[in-house]
Amino acid sequence: MAAGISESAFNDYTRVMGFSVDFQREIRTGDRFELLYETERDSIDGKVVSGKLHYAGLVLSDEQLGFFRYDGDKDTIGWYDENGNSAARTLIRTPISGARLSSSFGHRKHPVSGFNAMHKGVDFAAPRGTPIIAAGSGVIREAGWKGSFGRYIRIRHNSTYDTAYAHMSRIAPNIHPGSRVKQGEIIGYVGSTGKSTGAHLHYEVMVNNRQVNPMTVRLPTGERIDDQHLAAFQKTIAAIDQEVLSHGTIRFAGDVTIKNTQ
Ligand SMILES: [Zn+2]
Known part of the structure; x- marks a missing residue:
């Protein structure tokens, strides 16, 4: 600018x-x-x-x-x-703007439980209420409360790729299981619901239902x-x-x- x-x-x-x-x-x-x-x-x-x-x-x-x-x-x-x-590309690299990568993919000491565990996604620290967008077009598989994930959304993009978004403060009104979303559409807002120590987005990319590192996965x-x-x-x-x-x-x-x- x-x-x-x-x-x-x-x-x-x-x-x-x-x-x-x-x-x-x-x-x-x-x-x-x-x-x-x-x-x-x-x-x-x-x-x-x-x-x-x-x-x-x-x-x-x-x-x-x-x-x-x-x-x-x-x-x-x-x-x-x-x-x-x-x-x-099928997926946008980062489904949130203005965020700081606060925890990367891989083994770490869990911030809440203190146990060593595999972190199967990446965390983006961002103020509560920051919009989260669909990384790609697809169909909503899950949208609602999911235990330690808090408010959670999972999107199926095609037969290979899924993405998931956790700890949201709010899910956007038109997001329900079975509804279609377009790449870039707002699906929810950053929060700290579930097992979480502060406002952040926990983001996962799944290839054939297995979590991979969202920052390094080769996107088609x-x-x-x-x-x-x-x-x-x-x-x-x-x-x-x-x-x-x-x-x-x-x-x-x-x-x-x-x-x-x-
Ligand atoms: Zn996380």
Whole structure:
């Protein structure tokens, strides 16, 4: 925002990158970002009415990401890397924003019981009432009180992936077993119900009903762009490259040589 990006371009950028990047934990000093967006102004008062994002790039210390908007037809509107792989993933990396990772996956001394136990999820400390979103689209399997988990929701995303959310202060009103949720939809709010020492979200990712580390699990990508759109998509990339270069900057996210030039 300090760079003067329009709010809608900013929101698009974080949504597209949010599938791959955990902005709370993975961003480091020295990482760089770039965007190409168009600005539409009201012809009378000059106010910005929209800021459609066309390209999103990010250079992290160990990874480079670049995604291009492609508005093909109804089925192919979306964001893809330069090889045509969709930016969207089955699950968003972090189902809560503004949170601090307070306990990671693995063996630890339980904060309440004091026993050593396997922690089968990750904990995000966040103020009570912070919205929790569905990490992916799916069907609610459980929603309600579940012993030491307190208020608890489990979502089935597909035949492989489930996610679970515990210790909520409140479950969103339309969330019931059997109801459908969309990725990013608010399902509940952070609390400290059940066996808990303070407001936090306990979050689990299950692969074939077994808990895995949500921070390191390899998340499947969405679809690849349809072959019949590939040529048009490549034209889009070329046009974006040309546009970026005409403004005297370099599209670095797709350029593997950049790491050595800093
Ligand atoms: Zn936990």
